[in-house]
Amino acid sequence: MTAKKQVPIIEGLFTWPSDKPQLIASRCKKCGTVTFPKAAFCANPSCEKVRENVEQIKLSNKGKLWTWTVQQYAPPAPFRKEPLPFQPYAIGMVDTEEGLRVLGILTSNDNLKIGMTLEMTTGKLYEDAEKEYITWMWKPV
Amino acid sequence: MKKFRDVAIVGVGLHPWGVFPDRSMPEMAVEAISEALADAKMEWREIQSMVAGTYLWVSQREGMFGILSGTAISAAMGGIGIPITSCANACATGGAIFREAYLAVASGLYDTAIAVAADRSAGGFFRPQSQDPQFDLDYIRYVMTGETNPAYWAMECQRRMHDLGTTEDDLAMVKVITSKIAPLNPKTRYKKAFTKQQVLESPMVCAPLHLMEICATSDGAGAIIVCAADKAKKYTKKPVLVEAAVIGSPTFGDHTIPLTYLSAYPRPGVGILTESRNAIAAAYKMSGRKPEDIDVIELPDNSSWHYFAYLDCMLQAKDGEAEKLLRSGKVDPIDGELPVCPSGGLGACGEAVVAQGLFQIYELVKQLRGEAGERQVKNNPKVALAQTYGYAGNNAACILSKAW
Secondary structure (H helix, E strand, O other), rough: OOEEEEOOOOOOHHHHHOOOEEEEEEOOOOOOOOEEOOOOOOOOOOOOOOHEEEEEEEEOOOOEEEEEEEEEOOOOOOOOOOOOOOEEEEEEEEEEOOOOOOEEOOOOOOOOOOOOOOEEEEEEEEEEOOOEEEEEEEEEE | OOOOOOEEEEEEEEEEEEEOOOOOOOHHHHHHHHHHHHHHHOOHHHOOOOEEEOOHHHHHOOHHHOOOHHHHHHHHHOOOOOOEEEEOEEEEEHHHHHHHHHHHOOOOOEEEEEEEEEEEOOOOOOOOOOOOOOOOOOOOHHHHHOHHHHHHHHHHHHHHHHHHHHOHHHHHHHHHHHHOOHHHHHOOOOEEEOOHHHHOOEEEEEEEEEHEEOOEEEEEEEEEEEEEHHHHHHHOOEEEEEEEEEEEEEOOOOOOOOOOEEEOOOOOOOOOOHHHHHHHHHHHHHHHHOHOOOOOOOOOOOOOHHHHHHHHHHOOOOOOHHHHHHOOOOOOOOOOOOOOOOHHHHHHOOOOOHHHHHHHHHEEEEHHOOHHHHHHHOOOOOOOEEEEEEEEEEEEEEEEEOOO
16 A cells, blocks of 8 residues: 655645755845745835746745644635544744744644744645645644 | 815614624615615715725625625615725725715715625635635635634734733633623624623633634624715714724735735834724824824724734734723723723624724714713713724724714
């Protein structure tokens, strides 16, 4: 029995397949503004809206927890998370080394503390007969 | 700033808040308009300009007529050939359309205008409106993280507790004092006053927020009629002057990740809720008022966190001042020196997204006129302030005062 193929629920948000997945963002070559998901133009109001000024970057996968909560109730479709019945899970805002604050599911609900160090990983939300569907997650170090 | 002519509110109406599965969105709007017209002793044909609130919930339920809400409401009232605009600024829509109605009259183009909004909420958690994995950021955020509105509020709340020392008791007391009004307001959906224990024993939705510390989503509709102040006496003995009607949008570098987004790029000195701080600053500037001039406040208490965050914001106070005000009794909704949410707030009515801003204005007009019955504030208010906060960085605020 071979393991099912893991695929991102939505492609292009993080590097995959990869042993060390990273979020794919964009950075303005003029002012350094970072945006996730990647955007066509720099979000800084002082910057010209020129596509060529923006480059694609991979975010470092270390971050610090700015805040968090645990969702006790199942978010309705189109969100899907197994196993069923729904298990409460933590979600947080994480500050990366590039100065970006990113949202994401946390791999653990326990002993979460503002300021703690986290590492980006991936995790399965659900599966079908052929594939497992994954998203990025933040794991306490 | 160029001085516009003065504008007054001469009529207000609300369809009650609740769940009305058998009533269409335009039907509820018609009832709100009819009440506002009766309040102003005005004929429908005297309205010269109209702006309506529109939101996606209604489009899910009622399709094209939900999106073109102004057109649908006008058809239900009977067309009178006036200019109509439909506007979607999420939860700040009510305040945004009030500003449009104000501008229509203040500009001198029209003598009368109406802002009307009706909403039929889908119930339960909000969710994305498309299935577009390429361009709908809201959809992408939602399927990848499952972040619900209360989860966002809870994360902000958790951070506030960490930074400012807000306690679980403080959060519960918000519901205790605002729900005192619930049985006293005929327009609210919920009629129950809660004790602290009942709030803390209600199910945890997203730590630290319990079920009784977040608002429901409801159906409802409101209508506000404005008129050139020098013609207002024809319609009412108690015209309410619009001193400010503003909209705020975010500043680049805001520290929070607003709902529908996946990231923020915080810049030093910018802070959170910039759309709200920008709107409040604009409202004080436009009116020439200061926070200490305000006698009564309606704020968007979608959750206990909002209550504190918005009280600080609206009074331009130091972060954390709101908790002290609550503990001191100063902001009790009836007996306080500065009553807050004398309507019972979102906690008591549930949010009918696009109409909520009009619910607030209706309440403040009733309070200024001394027509709020059992929930009439005791401090004889002359100047009132309302603010609504919306999805994805929308905000609207207004300052109203007695003009008699």
